Amino acid sequence: MNATKRKPKAAAAERSLPLQLLADMLRIRRLEEKCAELYGAQKIRGFLHLYIGEEACATGATHALAADDNVVATYREHGHALLRGVPMDTIMAEMFGKAAGCSRGRGGSMHLFDAARRFYGGNAIVGGGLPLAVGLALADRMQGIRRVTACFFGEGAMAEGAFHEGMNLAALWRLPVLFLCENNLYAMGTALMRSESQTDLCVKAASYKVPTLRADGMDVLAVNEAVRKAAAEVREGAGPFFVELQTYRFRAHSMFDPELYRDKVEVEAWKERGPIHNFSAKLKAAGELTEEAFLALDAEAEAEVAHAVAFAEAAGWEPVADLLRHVTSGEAQR
Amino acid sequence: MNATKRKPKAAAAERSLPLQLLADMLRIRRLEEKCAELYGAQKIRGFLHLYIGEEACATGATHALAADDNVVATYREHGHALLRGVPMDTIMAEMFGKAAGCSRGRGGSMHLFDAARRFYGGNAIVGGGLPLAVGLALADRMQGIRRVTACFFGEGAMAEGAFHEGMNLAALWRLPVLFLCENNLYAMGTALMRSESQTDLCVKAASYKVPTLRADGMDVLAVNEAVRKAAAEVREGAGPFFVELQTYRFRAHSMFDPELYRDKVEVEAWKERGPIHNFSAKLKAAGELTEEAFLALDAEAEAEVAHAVAFAEAAGWEPVADLLRHVTSGEAQR
Amino acid sequence: MRISYREAMRLALREALESDPRVFLMGEDVGRYGGTYAVSKGFYDEFGPERIRDTPLSELGFVGAGIGAALGGMRPVVEIMTVNFSLLALDQIVNSAALLHHMSGGQVSVPLVIRMATGAGRQLAAQHSHSLENWYAHIPGLRVLAPATIVDARGMLAPALADPDPVVIFEHAQLYNMEDELPDDWSCDIERAAIRRPGSQASIIAYGGSVPKALDAADALARDGIDVEVVDLRVLRPLDVATIAESVGRTHRAVVVDEGWRSGSLAAEVVARIVEHCFYELDAPPARVCSEEVPIPYAKHMEDAALPQVPKIVAAAREVLNV
């Protein structure tokens, strides 16, 4: 069975941007709902951080980037990887730990990579991606390549020294880094107000003389518009840009989280703002989407997920004899 | 020969604050001029970071602190240690590496300590003192002790993650930390503009919601006034405070620095603002100081230095047999 | 009473918090979240936000703050979620906690306890599966402990807090759910290694998460009539060489098990000490069973292959015994 996305790609061509945004949010949602199910079935192990509720961020943002821009993400990166073009089949295979996985089964959920698509991975160290993004942008600048490096991170990462050092370097050297902060209000169980003395994240970023924008991370069009503006400036060579996407995680932090730190009322209130539900309702109200069309998109996403699961199930394991490979490139080339 | 300051202490009692400030700046200056000389004579080894030109900062600041406040300093801390009451004799003995040194000869110039006087040292890791200051302040708060922890650091330290994390913790927890940034415009050979995207250091500090003040670090009275204001607020429980002291290092960064990174004109211009020369001139103009009185203070400082050198020369070496002591307290208590 | 390693840790922490007002727990999500491994679950409500202090994601900052608080008269227990994140705090741990006493000529002390989860085995992949105990065991000024039993989990914290100098406690994440009887006397010596199973033909020396594996290997060998001793290092710094030498001096053969990567491992230090102290009593070269020299892979079969496992320990023992 070979790893390719079928219908979606074809269909995508004719689709209007709003419909494609909706379709992509659905693809992420259905993929992750299945992941949660497969985690219960112990097909997927280790840590699994779901993005459910936050889909508008990755969707709106990635649709504002060029095909060969660099992307650096976190351990909550299934959606980002998928929308940057990593086939759902190989993402699922990776979570199964199969050799056909996008990281050969070595990385798992937190370490999805795709060098050809300049997707520099999942990173399981909070804040670890920021200095890498600065370096990728530096490399582009030194090689005269006009490219944006988009760096996703959570608001919790802003308390790390890596954020401070990375922001300052990018601003000081005026590098083309697009900092995309997914502010879902919590870092595991720690609320933003217990993590930052200054909870206005744009004010924090501006203190490095970096221009900022804030967008409703539950509204895919708002995200897309803000990131387009920011990416355009970065591409123009104006230096780095910081965009805060205000969003919320509907599920637990990871599959081990008892969620003692936030009350159901708050969660329910945010769920009212569900990015998929509200956006499709809006499109329907505007007559741009029929229930049938919605169900078709959903069915398409479900089909893609089903194919991915079948692909992952059918895929083989990396032979144990290869254990010591891929430690260094030299060995990998053997 | 025993380690005590003679005349100065006695004299100090009667002296007006301005005269004591002048006397203390002179003590630091004469001490360090002698250190430079002794470094040439190889009596003092390792790294030696002179504070010459910056004396108004430590002098104005320490005179604004209470006797039992905590002080955390850097590797450029001879003046801070001296003015917090560490006897010049034991400071000099420390630089000689003698057992009678304030750190038993184990620390040297960069690691002057005095636990009894709550002087938590010289620290040779740039930015390393900030988290320690946060913890000292936290301990006081938890023990209900109304005390200020003053933390000195250079502007170069503000690029370190330790600054970011330390400032945020102090501000978030509203701890009694007085951050005193000695901005001498260079971190070794790196000018502030090449180190920070935002060169207004008060703006950087304010981004943590910490109140700030800026003072002319070449004017001992200005420093004293600013630090008094700030210390008072911190003592009141208003949380941390940040004071920028704008100053300049007249000598090389350390004894190894060829000074290729700044031109003599700039250095000369700053020397025109010499804190000791200008302040004594001002006092004379105001009729508060006669040339005789100045020479007396200077002679007193020279005498203290001479005594310190004699003390250090006469002091003994720690026996090599004790090498493995003072690694852990348990062993030290043996 | 039969309790889990996690519960034993909880009892030790609660006792410390109740018996000494200077003690407080600080770290990421130790409070409202209940602790990543639920070790401090419920403590936030019991002891309040000042003594069960949630920190921002600032490992260097809050570890340094713990050091400062210790200097200031408190007895902090700083929890670094896992050893993997301690890399961000190493400057403070080494250049401040371990060195301040010495650099001050013995004037100041840092009575700080740093707890962190360590080890692999749960398919958390390369960045979340480190075993860097030997990095810490290399540093003068630190005491490094690795509780591997319910008794040590219950008993090590009190003497660690009584130590006037910094103590680092490594809790292997695979042990939290391990259960055992807690005897009435769970007092614990943080100077000495412990013989977990006496034996005569060879000494299997392990620590932390490898101790249960070493014991299982000993059982397997016993079923084949091979009688081996299992030594639990417990104290990774300073090493209790006397106990190691005494054991190997009796058995004349040694296998050292270490979840760290082989090169530069603590197992190498143990082998070196054995050679330095009982070279002439050795009937065979000591063997090492360590992690393979590869970042820990995510896939279960690959992770299992990368780590020390019972069959590898059994094979190594048979090799040194030449049976």
Place this chain on the structure above:
Amino acid sequence: MRISYREAMRLALREALESDPRVFLMGEDVGRYGGTYAVSKGFYDEFGPERIRDTPLSELGFVGAGIGAALGGMRPVVEIMTVNFSLLALDQIVNSAALLHHMSGGQVSVPLVIRMATGAGRQLAAQHSHSLENWYAHIPGLRVLAPATIVDARGMLAPALADPDPVVIFEHAQLYNMEDELPDDWSCDIERAAIRRPGSQASIIAYGGSVPKALDAADALARDGIDVEVVDLRVLRPLDVATIAESVGRTHRAVVVDEGWRSGSLAAEVVARIVEHCFYELDAPPARVCSEEVPIPYAKHMEDAALPQVPKIVAAAREVLNV
């Protein structure tokens, strides 16, 4: 031509900068200041601010940026002023540089060279005198080099830059002023250890700043008619066990010299490898000459006493030779 170790480094760096536009040097004060140890003095004017890039005091940030730049197609040479400050960058070095290739299943590589000064001996006291080579030598994914001669200083950088994976080069601060003849062929193999002085009665194995001390000790022993071999590890990871085993297999006796603290030292790993490979050829237990287990004191007589010195090496050799 007779040149200094510093000059050899300068030649290697200049050659790299001139021959490959992807190469650039980045670090604290490498530019306008001229480099802490004057290794890049003058390069700023020669190659400009983009390729001789001064960084703010942000070790974690600029080392991570070097890793990112390597991912992005450049060949960065990142200078960390000294190993002491590398503690602030270890998360990026270990969790990014060393692991990215593996975690991506072999897709991305990090062709980065990190240079740093290491070691004690100049009375810089505890925070400025670390020798943490074994910490780095413990990490899969890194190649760790320690040039101890003029030839290695001149020849190691090119193959290090040609390596598709991260390479860490430790330059002992005491070696910069060492002078020697630079032969016409200074090409250098970064896979193998080197025998610096052939000998028959014992093998003295050292690296970095300890190599000149080992050679002096060999001279002193020679004056007493004792003929020892001196092996320079050169490559601290992966260790060239073949050369070590071949030498010790011939001499039957070994002394390992390491400026790191004894416990958990690289010397322990070398001893363990010797035991694993030539146990039955050994006529005496290998000896270690390491730093005493104390933070390095400032006072000269105490610092000297804390570090490996020629007389200690001579004594250890006599001990293993039992003469």
